[in-house]
Amino acid sequence: MCLRSRNFLPGVPxxxxxxxxxxxxxxxxxxxTRIIFPCAxxxxxxxxxxxxxxxxxxxxxxxxxxxxxxxxxAEGLVTNAxxxxxxxxxxxxxxxxxxxxxxxQGIIPGQHIIVTELGIVKSGSGDYTDKDxxxxxxxxxxxxxxxxxxxxxxxxxxxxxxGCGDSCGGSC
Amino acid sequence: MVTIEVLGTGCANxxxxxxxxxxxxxxxxxxxxIKKVDDMAQILERGVMILPAIIVDGDLKIxxxxxxxxxxxxxxxxxx
Numbered sequence: 001m002c003l004r005s006r007n008f009l010p011g012v013p014x015x016x017x018x019x020x021x022x023x024x025x026x027x028x029x030x031x032x033t034r035i036i037f038p039c040a041x042x043x044x045x046x047x048x049x050x051x052x053x054x055x056x057x058x059x060x061x062x063x064x065x066x067x068x069x070x071x072x073x074a075e076g077l078v079t080n081a082x083x084x085x086x087x088x089x090x091x092x093x094x095x096x097x098x099x100x101x102x103x104x105q106g107i108i109p110g111q112h113i114i115v116t117e118l119g120i121v122k123s124g125s126g127d128y129t130d131k132d133x134x135x136x137x138x139x140x141x142x143x144x145x146x147x148x149x150x151x152x153x154x155x156x157x158x159x160x161x162x163g164c165g166d167s168c169g170g171s172c
Numbered sequence: 173m174v175t176i177e178v179l180g181t182g183c184a185n186x187x188x189x190x191x192x193x194x195x196x197x198x199x200x201x202x203x204x205x206i207k208k209v210d211d212m213a214q215i216l217e218r219g220v221m222i223l224p225a226i227i228v229d230g231d232l233k234i235x236x237x238x239x240x241x242x243x244x245x246x247x248x249x250x251x252x
Contacts, residue, residue, distance in 0.1 A: 019223050
């Protein structure tokens with residue numbers, strides 16, 4: 001799109017044509033809907049996933065949801081997760097409990113982040129720092145848990161690269 | 173050399189956008205001039221109405237959301 005051809009709309013007051021920032025809405029007017037499942041495990045890394053998911057929700061990245069509710073197969077949550085543009089799973093360690101719980105419900109994440117793979121050591125102390133939380137939050141914003149070939153809900157992009165998992169036959 | 177303009181007013185989303193652009197450029201190993209555009213007059217001049225936004229060599233690539241690193245790498249590499 002060439003920016004030089006874009007002009008103010010005639011007849012519309014200039015104030016109404018001020019740029020707006022997507023940070024004032026939940027995920028931004030053009031942003032995808034995301035559901036974030038933290039494993040919320042007992043160890044420091046598990047607790048970090050919870051804190052990171054809360055911060056990501058506050059920053060408008062997506063909405064935190066309860067992995068325990070997902071584990072019992074709550075119909076509404078499963079439906080919402082499948083309808084979301086993207087599911088983000090935050091696991092504290094390579095046990096990948098949250099990912100396994102999601103898989104049981106047929107949910108494949110678009111992003112899967114494992115805290116211990118970000119250089120944070122799992123320990124029984126329960127200690128964490130603000131920097132640790134920021135490390136996990138940044139990883140999600142950067143998309144570092146996303147395989148580059150992954151499309152919508154973790155499905156591989158169709159022929160058109162739309163990410164619908166090929167159900168469109170290349171039409172969308 | 174690619175010129176990347178990151179438009180935003182300095183809020184959290186705009187900072188995330190800048191950070192992601194820097195990470196994408198670093199990972200690709202390309203030479204790029206990254207400009208932060210936070211002046212409202214300059215943003216208006218570029219015709220962008222929803223922030224944050226990314227302009228690459230004069231073309232608007234992203235507007236109204238934060239693009240992640242794989243997405244930025246894709247269009248910097250000429251994918252979209």
